[in-house]
Amino acid sequence: MDTDPSLLARLVGEDIAFWFGYFTNGRHMAWYTSFRFTIIAALLGGVLALVFGVLGALLKRSRFLPARLIGGVYTGVVRGVPDVLFFLFFPLVFIQGLELVAAQFVCTPESIEAYQSNWPPCREASLYFSTEQYLVLACFALGIVYGAFVANVIHGAMRAVPSGQLEAARAYGMSEGQVLMRIHIRQMWVYALPGLSNVWMLLIKATALLSLLQINDIVWWAGQLGAPNFLPQVGMVHGDWRWGYYTALFVFYILVTLLSERFFRAVTKRARRGMPVES
């Protein structure tokens, strides 16, 4: 902070100035900026979940049997696997898969022989993933996992649209595409939104897993900052303050939940324009 500490102290008193300085030191600033990881993961993960969800729902509705099977396996299997496990599994398999491809081109028998570790096959084929790349992988992992839930929600919502509505549209002479876009998907949202808002809440909660992928996210920093410190060289000496930092995270997640609820209420209202009010 550029403010003159003594001036601040005169304005608000020594104590407040001290705590202000403490909560704005480099470590805390790093914590605050790490919120971007969580927000990006939620937003990008959410968009990807919607994309995977719509694709999955279309697969499940397909008239082509293999496509229907793929859709069924996707929603069935991915929903059944714990998200923590998938979160660890998907990036690992992706990276090792890339390394396997790379190894076909860059490894020689000598370099494989010379390499100590059993994976990747040779040193040249090893890939280093930065935090940003891990973040993208994390978003895809979130997208795939919650896309399976979204697919089920949308699939169910499309079936919930009264068939009379669709028949009426056809009777007016709309083509199949028009019926799908103007009537079916348009009305489907009303039935899908409560389910989607649920999936969104689950996805928000799963963003707390980012530290599993070596991303120094808000949860990791909260643990670091709250851990008791006995070394003056490291910073202020204090006991176990993790409860305080974790409470701050609780508050953050609850605020996000409240905001999300308002958002979904507004969207639902909009989706219901001109529709009969349900009893």
Next chain:
Amino acid sequence: MKKLLLAATALALLSSAANAQSIRVGTEGAYAPWNFINEAGELDGYEIDLANAICEHAGIECEVVQNDWESIIPNLLSGNYDVIMAGMSITDERLETINFTQDYYPPDPSLFVATAGAEFDFDNLEGARIAVQGNTIQAAYAEENFADANEILSFATPDQTIADLAAGNVDLILADGSFLQPVVDNSGGAIVFVGPEVMIGGGVGGGVRKEDTELLATLNESLDALKADGTVNQLLAEWYGDDAPAY
């Protein structure tokens, strides 16, 4: 699709290829005063200063990067960085996979700490909850010697062992004396040393891949020079205080 994949891997390879003039040093960043993140949010500590001194002496560019302790050896092998400097003791087991430089911290006894007032019979220790950091020499030692009659709890970071001792979730911590000394000194009498000293490790050194013999020679040469001109002793005194060991 294949072309795309190829391009992606080529790009990733290019970006990860180590420049001959610069090396990356991997550290845990959670093991004060060896290596930690300071108030300014930057990596700091004895090993960070020493790494910079070595690189300055050897005329190479250094970048210190952070990596979890658990995956620190695998990520060295896969080339994410070139040297480990993370308070890692030189052991026969680790020497099977990686090479070590000469030690830059002499063999350090491992010690037990407990909360003040707790008493233990170390001759036949029973029913104690002993905290260690996972994948450390102390973890292996505790597993071998105390696992039968006691509960060994393994934590990902050393901070957590302290936090759980303070919270009463464990009875004892077994860890490097150099790490525990400042904790005991600054705990205001709440945490005390108990029991015997145990010599487990063979000093702390920098870990390098087995095939990087040239880099190993360079590092050893610089360490020799820095020990001879007193730089290492000066850094040791600066970070470990009055009871710091010296070469």
